Amino acid sequence: MLKLKSLKKSYLQGTQNIHIFEDLNFHIQKGQRVAIMGKSGSGKSTLLSLISGIIKPNDGEIVLNDTSYNALKESQLNDFRASNIGFVFQNFHLVSYLNALENVMLPAKVNNISNAKEKAIELLKSVGLEHRLDHLPSQLSGGEKQRVAIARALIHNPKIILADEPSGNLDEETGISVMDKLFELIIKNGTTLILVTHSKDVAKRCEETYELIHGNLSKC
Numbered sequence: 001m002l003k004l005k006s007l008k009k010s011y012l013q014g015t016q017n018i019h020i021f022e023d024l025n026f027h028i029q030k031g032q033r034v035a036i037m038g039k040s041g042s043g044k045s046t047l048l049s050l051i052s053g054i055i056k057p058n059d060g061e062i063v064l065n066d067t068s069y070n071a072l073k074e075s076q077l078n079d080f081r082a083s084n085i086g087f088v089f090q091n092f093h094l095v096s097y098l099n100a101l102e103n104v105m106l107p108a109k110v111n112n113i114s115n116a117k118e119k120a121i122e123l124l125k126s127v128g129l130e131h132r133l134d135h136l137p138s139q140l141s142g143g144e145k146q147r148v149a150i151a152r153a154l155i156h157n158p159k160i161i162l163a164d165e166p167s168g169n170l171d172e173e174t175g176i177s178v179m180d181k182l183f184e185l186i187i188k189n190g191t192t193l194i195l196v197t198h199s200k201d202v203a204k205r206c207e208e209t210y211e212l213i214h215g216n217l218s219k220c
Ligand SMILES: Nc1ncnc2c1ncn2[C@@H]1O[C@H](COP(=O)(O)OP(=O)(O)O)[C@@H](O)[C@H]1O
Pocket: 011, 012, 013, 018, 020, 038, 039, 040, 041, 042, 043, 044, 045, 046, 047
């Protein structure tokens, strides 16, 4: 379902080229849940940005659901991302001037999904936030914000969820309850998951864990 073939990615820092990936190969089956661990700076966020198509590799190929990103124009790739991928970030990335309901409806609107409001309310209920629909992000706790972000990531039924340290900014107990919700929903929907985490306990919830070391993913 997701294939990374001979990926190369480097960044120019000043006059220096920093090589993050020189020949990365990886694949994930549909519905699989994979955790990625690795030291800070090892390239975990870069990997998710490549998979999302937000940044481009210097060489190599990414194929999601039989679609090669190399074959898509920029605008096609943006549409492809919007309909196929859901994101959950460490810092939630909610739109500050939209309330919880409007934030969750956003990907549904972009994808012209019908009954966006009903679906958003249903998802917010399923993460226990039916009493927070009209609250702005600033009026929500960290755990509540992340539950809104999880509902938003799922509303358009993406094929894959990319989560970058989703419990990294939450206290342990809140992190556990947020992860419970995320896993409950993605298992129910059969969604593929790539989860970057520093927590072994969070990683254990996935079927496989890989460590990113020197630009390669090795199975733990
Ligand atoms: N846009 C960028 N320009 C230059 N260097 C970058 C950029 N993004 C990330 N890097 C560098 O690439 C390395 C990997 O970063 P990142 O993917 O964020 O790692 P991780 O998420 O594992 O902490 C770091 O050394 C970082 O400084």
